[in-house]
Amino acid sequence: MANYAIVTDLNRCTGCLACTVACKAINGVDVGNFWIKTLRIGPHPTESGSGHYPDVEMYFLPVQCQHCSNPECVRVCPTEASHVAADGTIQIDKEKCIGCQFCAMACPYGVRYLNESEKVVEKCTLCEQRIQQGELPQCVAQCGARARFFGDLDQGVDNFEGPAHPDSPGCQYDEMTKTRVKLKDYVEAYTSSDIHHLTDTGNAPKLMYILREGRKWRA
Amino acid sequence: MELQWPLILFTFFLCVAGGTLAMQGLLAVLGRGKQMQVPSLIVAAAALVVGGISVFLHLEHWERIFNGFGHITSGITLEFIFCIVFAVVLVLYFLMMHRSEEGVAPKWVGVIAIVAGLALCAVTGDSYLMSALPVWDTVMLPVYYVVDACFLGALVGMVIAGAVKCSDAFAITSKVALVAGIVQCVVLVIYAVLINNMGGMFTEVTYYFDPTLPDVGMVDTDAVVGSILTGSNALAYWAGVQLVGVVVPVVLAFLALRANAAAKLVSYGALGLACAVAGAFIWRCLLYMVAVLALPFFYGCAGLTAVETPRPPRPPVVRHLAVHRCLGAHLVPFGLSTKRNGLTLRFPAAPTLAFPGFPSRPKGRSAALQGNCRHCGNPRLLEWSCYAALAEIEFLSLWWTAGIENRTRGASIRICPALRNAGAPLVFRLSRAEQLTPPPVASLWETCTCHIDVREKRREHGRQDERAARRRCSRGCNGC
Numbered sequence: 001m002a003n004y005a006i007v008t009d010l011n012r013c014t015g016c017l018a019c020t021v022a023c024k025a026i027n028g029v030d031v032g033n034f035w036i037k038t039l040r041i042g043p044h045p046t047e048s049g050s051g052h053y054p055d056v057e058m059y060f061l062p063v064q065c066q067h068c069s070n071p072e073c074v075r076v077c078p079t080e081a082s083h084v085a086a087d088g089t090i091q092i093d094k095e096k097c098i099g100c101q102f103c104a105m106a107c108p109y110g111v112r113y114l115n116e117s118e119k120v121v122e123k124c125t126l127c128e129q130r131i132q133q134g135e136l137p138q139c140v141a142q143c144g145a146r147a148r149f150f151g152d153l154d155q156g157v158d159n160f161e162g163p164a165h166p167d168s169p170g171c172q173y174d175e176m177t178k179t180r181v182k183l184k185d186y187v188e189a190y191t192s193s194d195i196h197h198l199t200d201t202g203n204a205p206k207l208m209y210i211l212r213e214g215r216k217w218r219a
Numbered sequence: 220m221e222l223q224w225p226l227i228l229f230t231f232f233l234c235v236a237g238g239t240l241a242m243q244g245l246l247a248v249l250g251r252g253k254q255m256q257v258p259s260l261i262v263a264a265a266a267l268v269v270g271g272i273s274v275f276l277h278l279e280h281w282e283r284i285f286n287g288f289g290h291i292t293s294g295i296t297l298e299f300i301f302c303i304v305f306a307v308v309l310v311l312y313f314l315m316m317h318r319s320e321e322g323v324a325p326k327w328v329g330v331i332a333i334v335a336g337l338a339l340c341a342v343t344g345d346s347y348l349m350s351a352l353p354v355w356d357t358v359m360l361p362v363y364y365v366v367d368a369c370f371l372g373a374l375v376g377m378v379i380a381g382a383v384k385c386s387d388a389f390a391i392t393s394k395v396a397l398v399a400g401i402v403q404c405v406v407l408v409i410y411a412v413l414i415n416n417m418g419g420m421f422t423e424v425t426y427y428f429d430p431t432l433p434d435v436g437m438v439d440t441d442a443v444v445g446s447i448l449t450g451s452n453a454l455a456y457w458a459g460v461q462l463v464g465v466v467v468p469v470v471l472a473f474l475a476l477r478a479n480a481a482a483k484l485v486s487y488g489a490l491g492l493a494c495a496v497a498g499a500f501i502w503r504c505l506l507y508m509v510a511v512l513a514l515p516f517f518y519g520c521a522g523l524t525a526v527e528t529p530r531p532p533r534p535p536v537v538r539h540l541a542v543h544r545c546l547g548a549h550l551v552p553f554g555l556s557t558k559r560n561g562l563t564l565r566f567p568a569a570p571t572l573a574f575p576g577f578p579s580r581p582k583g584r585s586a587a588l589q590g591n592c593r594h595c596g597n598p599r600l601l602e603w604s605c606y607a608a609l610a611e612i613e614f615l616s617l618w619w620t621a622g623i624e625n626r627t628r629g630a631s632i633r634i635c636p637a638l639r640n641a642g643a644p645l646v647f648r649l650s651r652a653e654q655l656t657p658p659p660v661a662s663l664w665e666t667c668t669c670h671i672d673v674r675e676k677r678r679e680h681g682r683q684d685e686r687a688a689r690r691r692c693s694r695g696c697n698g699c
Contacts, residue, residue, distance in 0.1 A: 017430065039516060040428040063516070072351060078295035079286035096286050099279020102295060105220070108351035108513050119279035199422045199514040201350035218424045219514060 003088035003153040004126055006140060007160050007195070007208040008062055009187045010215070012147035015040055015060035022142035023064075026127070033113035035124040036064035036139055041218055057215045062139070062148070065090060065111045065124035066198055066205030073103035073112065081120075088153070088206070091128060094120045108201045136163055141177065149183045157195065157208060158184035188212070220352075220510040225277035227503045232270030233302075233343050234364055234499070237336035238372020239263040240309065242395065244332025246376075247312075247324045252388040256316050256324065258379045263336075264309055267302065294346025301335075301342045308335040340368040352510050353420040354444065359410040360506075366406050367499055369399040374468060374492040377475060381484030389484055393476035396491065400469035407460060407502065414509060415448045421515045429516060438515040447505060455501055464498010467491065 015038055023029065023036045042058025049055025067089045073082045074090065081096035082103050097120035104112040104121055112123045127137035131150070135141070140148040141163050151160030160183040165171040171179075190210050196217045197205045211217050243259035246252030252259075275281050287299050312332055316324040324332075344361025373396035380388040421440040429435065446452040468491035475487040 020431075034431045037429065037431045040430075041424060042426055044426055072349060076293055076295070076346075076349065077290055078293045078299070079283070079289040081286075096283070096289065097280065098283045098286055100277060100287075100295060101279075102293075102346075105510075106349040106351050110512055110514075110516065114279065201513050203350070219422060 001086045001088070003206075004131060004150065005067060005088075005153050005157075005160075005206045005208065006064075006126070006137065007149050007151075007157050007183060007210060009147045009149075009183075009190075009210045010059045010061065011210065011212050012145045012187060013038075013060045013062065013143075014145045014147075016144035018142045018144040019062050019139035019148065022138045023124070026138040027125070029122070030113070030115055030117065033115070033122070035111065035113070035122070036062055037111075038062045044216070044218070047216070059211060059215050061209070061219055063109055063111060063198070064139070064207070065107075065126075066109060066203075066207045067124075067126060069204035069206055070202060072106040072108065072201070072203045076102045076106045078102070085128070087128075087131070089126045089128065090123075091125060092121060092123065094118065094122075097121055108203060109198060109205075136161070146186070149186075151183075153206065158182065162186060220507050222504055222507045223277065225273045225275075227500065227507070228273035229270045229277070230343055230364065230503065231496075231499055232266045232273060234340050234368040235371050235375065236263045236266035236270060236305065237339040238368035238370070239266065239336070239375045240305070240312075240372070241333045241336030241368065242372040242376040242392065243312075244329040244336060245395070246388055246391065247329030247332065248326050249329075249391065250321075250323060250326075251391065252376075252380070252385055253321070253323045254383040254385040255376070255379050255388055256312075258383060259376070260309055260313055262375055262379065264306075267305060267309075271302065294342075294348075297342050298346050301339045305335050305339050308332055336372070337365050337368060340364040351512055353417050353513055354414050354506065354509050354511070357410075357413060359406065359413055363403075363406050363410060363502075366399060366403045370396065370403045370465075370468070371492070371495055371499065373399050374472070374488055374495055377472070377484050377488030378492060381481045381486075381488060384481045386481070389479050389481070390476060392488075393472050393479075393484070396472035396488075397469060397476060400465055400472060400495075404461060404465045404469070407465065411447045411456060414444050417444045421511065421513055424515070427516060438511055440511055440515050443509050443511050446509060452505055452508065455505060459501035460498045460505070463494050464501060465495070467494040468498075 017038050019036050020034060020038050024034070027035060029035055039061045040058060041061050043053075043056035044058065045051045046055045046057050071082070071084065071090050074080075074084060077083075078100065079096040079098055081093045081098075083091060083093065085091045099114065099119045099121065101112075101114055101121060104110075104114065107123075112121050114120070115122045127135075127139075130137060136150050140150045143162070146162055146164045149160035149162040151157070161180040162183070163177055163179065164181045164186055165176050165179045166181045166185065187210070190212060194210050194212045196209045196211055196219075197207070198209075198219050209217075209219075239259050240263040243252060243256060243263070246255065275284070278284065288296055290296055291300075308331055312324050312328055315328045316322065319325060341361045341364065344364035347355050347360055348357075350356050373392055376388065376392035377396055379385075380392050418441045427437060442450060447456045471487040471491035471494075475484050475491075478484070478487070
């Protein structure tokens with residue numbers, strides 16, 4: 001079956017936090033919990049630069065559940081509440097969760113939070129309720145810079161889709177939400193060496209980040 | 220990471236239980252300690268029960284405890300299984316002890332008791348091996364638990380031997396405490412040195428900012444892992460863990476060995492045990508305090524973040540006041556309105572907060588913020604009907620994009636259709652500074668909610684205001 005993931009073009013990401021807010025809005029995430037959070041990485045001095053402004057570089061990094069191929073959270077979960085779904089995403093069966101929070105400790109990215117009202121751990125679901133109906137995850141749909149694309153890894157990252165008009169960047173909002181473009185047709189050219197993953201501690205994160213030359217990947 | 224006291228107590232009491240049974244098992248193998256058997260079994264069982272209750276308290280859904288056997292290879296499930304095996308071994312020991320002619324459990328039961336006691340501690344340590352936390356992801360953690368079990372078990376054995384005057388166990392319990400203490404000292408030094416040299420195991424992100432934790436400084440992993448040997452936690456380690464937790468009990472065990480008297484064994488053993496307990500707790504706390512993720516954006520995991528940033532308190536009235544301060548208005552109870560800096564905040568006649576414990580929101584009522592639309596400059600109303608959204612603004616800097624219209628939990632945010640139709644993702648930002656001081660009108664996010672405005676005004680103020688609202692709508696704001 002599918003193997004869903006999201007790729008974020010960090011050269012496009014403006015750190016607008018739209019993904020962070022959209023996720024909270026659509027999923028009703030508790031105050032203080034963030035299923036996706038956009039960090040600012042930097043500014044760092046550029047290599048072979050003066051060591052100070054203006055020779056600095058930075059980028060924004062949306063951190064969410066990476067829906068790993070070898071998830072630590074699934075390994076430590078005593079009830080199999082955290083499990084790998086058929087579409088390759090990591091989901092939590094809240095009926096089984098006992099709230100031990102070992103998955104929250106085991107996650108290398110700190111993206112699992114205890115829902116204190118339901119007393120179970122929650123995290124990014126890759127908007128399962130939307131992708132099952134052919135829609136895009138809310139963070140992808142709402143991205144302010146059209147930097148995030150969603151798709152099936154089995155079909156190649158080039159074919160990941162985002163909500164944008166292929167011909168008219170300044171189209172109306174309602175029209176834009178009904179159209180899709182592919183990553184390879186929309187963003188600036190990239191190579192495989194420009195595609196990065198977050199720190200891998202053996203969990204093999206699937207979500208990708210494009211960061212082209214000029215900025216140093218640090219995460 | 221935040222100290223997880225239920226888990227700290229759980230691992231401690233499991234070490235006491237496992238070590239006590241293992242010590243008794245050793246005595247059974249040597250054919251000694253007949254009078255100590257029942258007290259040791261009682262202590263081991265009691266420690267197991269107390270540890271089990273402690274971990275129960277950690278669970279959010281304790282009533283689903285039996286779901287914990289759903290994943291046989293997970294660390295927690297193995298802990299549960301070994302706890303049950305441990306309890307079975309306790310019962311087995313008791314039965315075989317009574318069945319024996321000498322009144323001492325046979326040697327093979329002693330061997331099983333040693334294995335069960337130490338295996339319980341090893342499995343407990345193994346369950347905490349997580350690659351996300353380099354400080355815990357080392358074989359030294361289960362090794363420490365096993366050695367700590369031997370140390371604590373021997374000290375408990377000294378106290379029991381002295382209390383029941385089991386003279387054939389005086390020397391062996393003191394010797395085991397002495398040896399286990401020395402080994403524990405070495406293990407702790409090795410573990411601390413290992414942690415001190417773990418700086419390279421963390422991803423190096425020199426500068427970063429997390430807007431969800433704006434008051435938390437960047438994690439300095441070198442300072443964190445270096446804090447045990449020579450840094451901010453050095454005193455706790457050297458004085459608390461080593462000196463009080465190991466050296467003092469070892470000296471006391473040596474003195475008890477030389478004295479070889481029941482009273483000395485009880486007094487030295489009890490004092491040594493108290494010191495060892497203190498050291499055990501301090502070391503476990505230190506392990507939590509230096510637990511930083513391999514991708515060190517947060518201390519420990521985000522949901523269990525550092526104590527420097529406790530979650531904001533949630534008393535509804537305080538939140539209400541804070542929201543008003545944030546938006547530059549006074550607290551407005553029950554149908555009054557106030558105006559400051561061109562902003563008017565009106566509240567309906569009944570509380571409408573959508574939090575648990577508050578009265579449910581009356582239908583059709585909402586709060587409204589009136590300002591000037593940034594697009595057309597006309598006075599408009601921005602409506603919220605869920606204060607959860609407002610509370611977010613209070614504590615964070617957030618960017619709201621045009622087009623979000625969300626009814627989850629009753630939140631209702633209307634964005635000026637003209638702005639939305641322009642196609643550009645419009646963002647409004649309420650900075651930290653703006654949250655703390657009354658903001659000027661232009662810096663806040665004002666949008667037009669003409670249709671809502673009309674409906675609200677019609678309900679509250681009659682058709683006259685509706686006509687006025689429609690006139691404002693007609694002044695050039697597309698889509699209103």
